[in-house]
Amino acid sequence: MKSIVIHFMFLSTILTNAQSKFDKYFTGERLRFDYMIAGNFKECNIYTYQFYKEPYWGGSEINLIDTFMYGEMLIEIYDSISDELIYSRGYSTLFKEWQTVGESRLTQRAFLESVVVPFPAKAVKIVIYDRKHNLQFRLVYTTFFNPDSRDIICLKQPLNAELKQPVLNGDPSVKLDLVIVAEGYTTDEKEKFFEDAGWIAEIIFEWQPYNDFKSEINVYSLFIPSDESGTDLPQDSLWLNTAFNTTFNTFGSERYLTSKEMSLIRDAVSDVPYDQICIMVNSEKYGGGGVYNYFTVFSSSNEYSEFLFHHELGHAFAGLADEYYTSEVEFDTMFSLKYEPYQPNITTLIDFKSKWESMVHDSVPIPTPDTSYWQNVLGVFEGAGYSEKGVYRPTFNCSMKSVVNDSFCPVCRKAIGDMIRFYTRK
Ligand SMILES: [Zn+2]
Structure with missing residues (x-):
């Protein structure tokens, strides 16, 4: 005692x-x-x-x-x-x-x-x-x-903004604070925005490990009207007047949805004690983007929007890398095989000790064969970070690899949990 x-x-x-x-x-x-x-x-x-x-x-x-x-x-x-x-x-x-x-x-x-x-x-x-x-x-x-x-x-919050707090668990300095910001919602779609944001405020707690931190997270939703409904689709020659000028086709990747107007985004949330900005785009098209400690962008009206929100937040909040390696993503020099990447959920095996080596059971071969026998085991699977060879991921599947809900691998779950504790330690 x-x-x-x-x-x-x-x-x-x-x-x-x-x-x-x-x-x-x-x-x-x-x-x-x-x-x-x-x-x-x-x-x-x-x-x-x-x-x-x-x-x-x-x-x-x-x-x-x-x-x-x-x-x-x-x-x-x-x-x-x-x-x-x-x-x-x-x-x-x-x-x-x-x-x-x-x-x-x-x-x-x-x-x-x-x-x-x-x-x-x-x-x-x-x-x-x-x-x-x-x-x-x-x-x-x-x-x-x-x-x-x-x-x-x-700065003060713009006069046409309306802030709600669907989840309020306490003092922002000891909570993780997410603000969901409206993009591509017109004045007539204000109700739809608050419904969509309310849904996000629920599904965040339905995934592991967030469901272990239910009392540690505040969620704010901020409505800002856009003149037009939706977002830019350059491949369809569709250009709209929206609050933050979001667009698909960033850097030539059709599904990469971002905004270059960071100054406008920061203006909008100037009165909110946020840790993470989530731009919710009123679009049915599949897409999003997550940039670490910068922003999460995702489309709200696609059948996979729940996945999109969590996957992109994984990048933006916990610094997670994509674990997939087959796509048209144009990042041709993203990960050098000569160095250990800083992202917690991929490795080049240059310094595997600094990653999830201690979490892998002694009986699991490194690298781990890509066969059905090892499919449910934590190991080291080749193919990740847009590279088929030389970059490895922790499990056969994960929500940072494939479009599957609530399936973060143990390494991603640990990285998210560690980051939540960093923001919420009293
Ligand atoms: Zn993972």
Whole structure:
């Protein structure tokens, strides 16, 4: 009993120290940094566009330093006096995906992108890195930020927005907060949006491992009217006026549904204490996109919408890779076989120890034969991450590989659970 009491006292001292660190360096509001990122397949430069102050920081006030190191970009915040690292987070963006498609070898291109961090109470240094082909981070941007500057825009939620909270389990700083945002819903379709969003707020808890965390997640739904119903279908020459200009056919992949208007998206959710933005697109066509710590996009009115939401959220929230390898996806240089990828659910076997090796039973051969005998076993199956050879996945099947509901493999379930705990630790 004594040791439990001492252990508890020790733990609560650590947590009090972590909270006091947050209170020392941050205000409880959110700093949003919009920037232009431009370059080609190997070069990139970042140019300041605008800083914004938003009312609520919804993220953890305890876990300030990223322990996962997923994503193609990394932002770090340093106290400008002591140079102590006080916040860091990995994320990915559309520009970094564009660098893996053929067009980036032929031309230069710029994207307006955006990242959010807790709002600093004092002057800080902001540093941004991108990941090189060898997966090492490379410094691309440094600036000093003064929170008293008059050049910071204070945003409020747009007047035509309507926010509801279908699932509210408590203080955003110790919950995972998802905001479902309307895209391609007209004013007349407001009711449909709230019905669709209510359905998503239910089915999120119907999948493993989310059903183990029912009291740990808040869901918000934000209606913003679009002038027209649906989304752009470039292959059908259909172009619509919608709130966030989402479109199918991103980077030449017909079913890849995204938006390049990250600034408009952040404007819409400026008053919401979110951790993850889910853009729900009012379309019957099968498609979506999930970019790590950036956004989840999915069509709401397809028979596989439940799968689409969860699969894309797997990318955006838990940094999961696609486990499939047969598709028309154009990411021709996505995973180098010379390095261990950072995504938790695929491996090149370069450093399998850092992945799910400890979860595999001693009797399972590595690599694991693709035969019916091993179909229900956790192993190492060749074919994943758009590569038939050299990249391996944990199980024969998984919701990151095939269109199957509630079938995340044990490795994906663990990665999602670990990430939920990162956001919800008190
Ligand atoms: Zn999986």
